[in-house]
Amino acid sequence: MKTAKGDTPSGSRPAPVISDDLIQRVWNGARIDAAEARACYYLPLEELGVLADRRRRLARKNAWQGQGNRIATYLVDRNVNYTNVCNVYCKFCAFYRTEKDGDAYVITREELDRKIEETLELGGTQILMQGGHHPKLNLDWYLELLNHIRDIFPQINIHAFSPSEFIHFRDLFDLPLEDLIARFRDAGLGSIPGGGGEILVDRVRRRISPLKAMSDDWLEVMDTAHRLGLKSSATMMFGHVETLDDRIEHLDRIRTQQDRSGGFTAFIAWTFQSENTKLKADSVSAGEYLRMQALSRIYLDNIPNVQSSWVTQGPEIGQIALRYGANDLGSVMIEENVVSQAGTTFRLTVADMKRLIADAGYEPRQRDNWYRLVDGPAVAPASPALP
Template sequence: MFNLSESIAALADKIDRGGRLSRSEAKTFLSEAPLALLGLLATHAKERKSGKAVFYNRNFHIEPTNVCVFNCRFCSYRRPADSPDAWDYSKEEILAQVDSHRGSGATEVHIVGGVHPRNGLDYYIDLIRSVKGRMPQASVKAFTAIELAYMINKAGLPLEEGLRRLKEAGMEAIPGGGAEIFAEPVRSRICPEKGTADEWLSVHRTAHRLGIPTNATILYGHIESLDDRIDHLDRLRRLQDETGGFNAFIPLKYRSRHNSMEEIGEVSIVEDMRMTALARLYLDNIPHIKAYWPMFGKTTAQLALAFGADDMDGTIDDSTKIYSMAGAEESKPSVTTAEMEAMIRSAGYEPVERDTFYNPVKK
């Protein structure tokens, strides 16, 4: 089927038998293997974990503010407090958003936003408790590691104590944002003010020890190298070996509109598929790889299901602006459950509605 060198054929055989790739093997394979072979092997790896199932959930996002103490070069979302495009919702406005979804069947409330200089840990504890009070049947997945570190440090508490208080208030899971790229030389160029890679990993390690499952991400397609991508995945794989607390990994493509790195453009869909396959083949201990359709677009997200992804994220209900503000094609991201299931079936898979923890939702 493929005309392969002996070294690539040997690595393909190792992967297909479930062997673990080293960093150097991953670089060789990703650099030299045909795209179709990557897709085939990533599909086999996906099906060993979840068969023909592709997961999705009914969710909505709350983005309390786009005011942020950090000013990352890749970010199209952040605004200064005095900008006419800034928003800073009150607690009442946030709860009104929750109320508007109470009859939607949503099983997850996803809360992320800018790192606001005013709000502290007690504010967010009260917010989570109030959200859970309005929608007790929905899980609250809230705050990136960068947001969490900032609010807990501001409160003068140890990380573990701050996370414990948030968990007691109803924070049941943590999303994967803020990881960007762990390689320090690149991180210092694209987000020099943001917390370090070690800080991000420490938040997730501590959350896992407290029984709080989390996701993980990478921001790819900007100035990073293949070595940087593999280093990033390797640090995640090692943490997962240690804790087992990651539910899913989400490759996030850099979108270039309306930010200070706009001139570098965006990588191709071929590169998106290579990144998705790399994630599935290298992260052998993370159960799920997500094709985040508000970032990819619906058609590309469907294609990613042929490169190892087994999760399409959720229905969203036009409740996130992070990628639309950066020029993603889904300017008002929203799908019905019927549309989501049709997308998955047309890609040759069986849709499974899940909750935050990948338990199937009974219809």
């Protein structure tokens, strides 16, 4: 079986020894600490996958009228990047432009309306709206944008503005986070994406995105949003300058936050894509990706859903990841601009998503942002007829 040798980021400490007792406790659903997570990471990949699958089963068994382990879900939404103007210059980002660049843009209402109309025509339920940290757009521009979408398309969920954007707004508009997020919520914001989480270790953040929100800021936005009744996702972008300990510290900060505020609906890990960016790093192998996702499912015992990342890993690995702790294939992503700028351009249709899920042995079902099934109730299969 494959071991973690070669699937471990450089600069990480040597592999520890894992005990049978620890494996049994993981199987039973016990919470593990950071040292135990390190030990689990070095298990043979298939063994780690079996444990992650077991934890997924424990986590999902009561979902969807008891059908949680027959079903795997997907979402139909569209990425809308309202501007690519950004003055944060993250080293891993190929998307941002300065105001002076010829291809810098701010979305128009007509363009936005057209994108949402197309999303609805394709059965979409949500837009994921994020953008650069534009130095000049004012508070009214954002509130009017939200009001506009809510008034014209009340059926669409606005999943928008990552924590680092909120930190940018807080500083630019000189408003406390609580007021700011409440005003956005009242204008139509429905939930918050976990973008910009990267690795929640400031030593890492200072190297890859020194001008962006630091770890405490990111968590404070999530804490505030959860207290104000907004749910969010949590993310991790790995495979750049971080060590294994950094990744586990990241998971620990998310788990601690979830214990406190309980508003993370899902966790999504993806790998750094380096093309057209200033940050060079060896690509993360499929094995390392699966290993990290499996460990995340085991460690994050208080987050109900784990999404696999076909956008960065490709459809086949995204599908295999459904056996490594994930219960969701993520979004069809009618439009994706950020990862594609960094050289990764996988595309899937709803039919592709359904086929990938069915071929992995699950019933494919469409869900919304809150993991409610939107294509009918969950129904247990009829018992086979007796001979």
